[in-house]
Amino acid sequence: MTEKKFDAREVALKVINDIEGKGAYANIALAQEINRRTSHGQLSDQDRRFITELVYGTIKAGATLDWMLSNYLSRPLTKVAPVIRNILRLGMYQLFFLEKVPASAACNQAVELTKKYGHAGTVKFVNGVLRNAARSPEKIVYPDREKQPVKYLALKYFHPEWLVERWIKRLGATACEELCQINNNTPPLSVRTNTVKIKRDELIQRLEDEGVKCKISDWTPEGIVCYEHPGLGTLDSLRAGLFQVQDESSMLVAHVLDPQPGEFIIDACGAPGGKTTHIAALMKNTGQVLSTDIYEHKLALTQENAGRLGLINIETRALDAVNLGGMYPLKADRVLVDAPCSGLGVLRRKPDSRWRKSEEILQDLPKLQAAILASAAQCVKPGGVLVYSTCTTEPEENQDIVNTFLHTHPAFILEPAGQYLPGKKRPESMVQLWPHTDGVDGFFIARMTRQQ
Numbered sequence: 001m002t003e004k005k006f007d008a009r010e011v012a013l014k015v016i017n018d019i020e021g022k023g024a025y026a027n028i029a030l031a032q033e034i035n036r037r038t039s040h041g042q043l044s045d046q047d048r049r050f051i052t053e054l055v056y057g058t059i060k061a062g063a064t065l066d067w068m069l070s071n072y073l074s075r076p077l078t079k080v081a082p083v084i085r086n087i088l089r090l091g092m093y094q095l096f097f098l099e100k101v102p103a104s105a106a107c108n109q110a111v112e113l114t115k116k117y118g119h120a121g122t123v124k125f126v127n128g129v130l131r132n133a134a135r136s137p138e139k140i141v142y143p144d145r146e147k148q149p150v151k152y153l154a155l156k157y158f159h160p161e162w163l164v165e166r167w168i169k170r171l172g173a174t175a176c177e178e179l180c181q182i183n184n185n186t187p188p189l190s191v192r193t194n195t196v197k198i199k200r201d202e203l204i205q206r207l208e209d210e211g212v213k214c215k216i217s218d219w220t221p222e223g224i225v226c227y228e229h230p231g232l233g234t235l236d237s238l239r240a241g242l243f244q245v246q247d248e249s250s251m252l253v254a255h256v257l258d259p260q261p262g263e264f265i266i267d268a269c270g271a272p273g274g275k276t277t278h279i280a281a282l283m284k285n286t287g288q289v290l291s292t293d294i295y296e297h298k299l300a301l302t303q304e305n306a307g308r309l310g311l312i313n314i315e316t317r318a319l320d321a322v323n324l325g326g327m328y329p330l331k332a333d334r335v336l337v338d339a340p341c342s343g344l345g346v347l348r349r350k351p352d353s354r355w356r357k358s359e360e361i362l363q364d365l366p367k368l369q370a371a372i373l374a375s376a377a378q379c380v381k382p383g384g385v386l387v388y389s390t391c392t393t394e395p396e397e398n399q400d401i402v403n404t405f406l407h408t409h410p411a412f413i414l415e416p417a418g419q420y421l422p423g424k425k426r427p428e429s430m431v432q433l434w435p436h437t438d439g440v441d442g443f444f445i446a447r448m449t450r451q452q
């Protein structure tokens with residue numbers, strides 16, 4: 001039997017300290033810690049799940065936990081040492097959001113952690129605060145939903161107020177609530193069959209043999225949705241390049257681009273290559289996909305993916321896509337701009353990302369998005385296709401960019417992107433997908449052609 005040398009809460013605390021104190025990304029910091037301990041044989045599947053739940057939950061609920069804690073504190077939380085603050089947050093998360101953890105265990109474990117990372121005074125403090133919270137939960141009173149919907153939804157569903165305010169104005173309080181709620185669920189893993197190597201039905205069989213519970217996607221002919229799976233690193237089918245991890249809505253983009261064998265295609269913001277490798281596979285490993293990105297190190301991931309998937313029609317080049325137009329004028333049959341964006345459509349995938357963004361990005365990013373689109377468009381041949389996509393839900397980054405582009409570039413006409421979706425066709429010319437209504441990541445896709 002493996003000797004247990006750690007406590008799951010202590011591992012979670014370490015990861016939370018790294019995220020809060022060093023700005024580490026939650027998914028990366030957690031994966032590193034879990035992989036390190038797994039390779040030392042310390043973690044069972046159950047430990048892994050519990051640590052993940054503690055880290056993701058505590059990070060997502062951060063502002064709500066702080067607000068809850070303020071009911072039991074006589075001094076501001078900002079005056080409390082960071083590690084003690086994180087112990088308190090971890091304790092509160094278990095007390096109020098993890099039914100399966102008894103209150104006594106949540107309090108006792110927090111006290112044990114404080115003995116290790118604090119001193120006699122902080123032990124007494126943490127013990128007092130958490131036991132008081134466990135004894136008197138009625139002190140926590142949420143704002144009235146009708147009178148203060150922004151505050152209520154922000155606190156109840158762990159979202160920043162600026163975002164809730166935006167979504168309420170645009171969607172109404174009920175839809176905003178549904179969206180926020182779904183952003184807190186862990187989405188299933190979806191993968192794209194590498195059709196160059198295997199058929200989807202055969203891959204499903206292989207995955208089932210490897211212990212994956214999955215079903216075909218309703219959205220794309222290559223998609224598979226996995227509901228339960230062992231660690232991805234353990235799957236031979238991944239190493240053999242039989243699939244690429246990719247969300248279903250992201251898989252739609254290459255279908256809207258509709259690449260054909262033998263063509264020359266530019267994927268302007270291509271790394272780490274999810275869509276590049278999909279385009280290359282749809283071209284049946286013929287022609288050429290030039291996948292560019294501003295970051296060389298990210299392009300190394302594109303190359304790694306292409307190699308694993310056995311795709312030989314991909315070339316990568318590091319460049320600023322704002323300069324792309326002058327380099328390949330009228331050269332490409334099709335160009336994809338999968339623009340850098342706020343990522344507000346994929347909040348459910350990254351628990352910390354909602355707290356890393358402010359509304360200012362919706363002023364800054366559109367300038368870059370518009371500049372990349374205008375430059376990349378210069379590469380499109382007469383009669384060629386230009387697709388613009390993002391993983392965000394906000395009009396400033398989506399419809400506004402495309403409408404302004406069309407207005408200032410009369411050579412391009414808008415096509416009905418909804419008709420190019422391989423599964424569920426939609427009437428819209430510009431497709432906006434939402435997690436709460438479509439069950440997939442929030443994505444935007446528009447398709448244009450340059451007139452002959």
Ligand SMILES: C[S@@+](CC[C@H](N)C(=O)[O-])C[C@H]1O[C@@H](n2cnc3c(N)ncnc32)[C@H](O)[C@@H]1O
Nearest residue numbers: 269270271272273274275293294320321338340
């Ligand atoms: C949404 S991600 C692309 C994801 C990729 N298409 C995929 O499916 O895997 C946007 C990419 O744009 C890149 N990027 C940001 N600014 C850029 C610029 N000025 N020129 C080129 N690429 C840029 C980022 O490095 C990032 O990899």
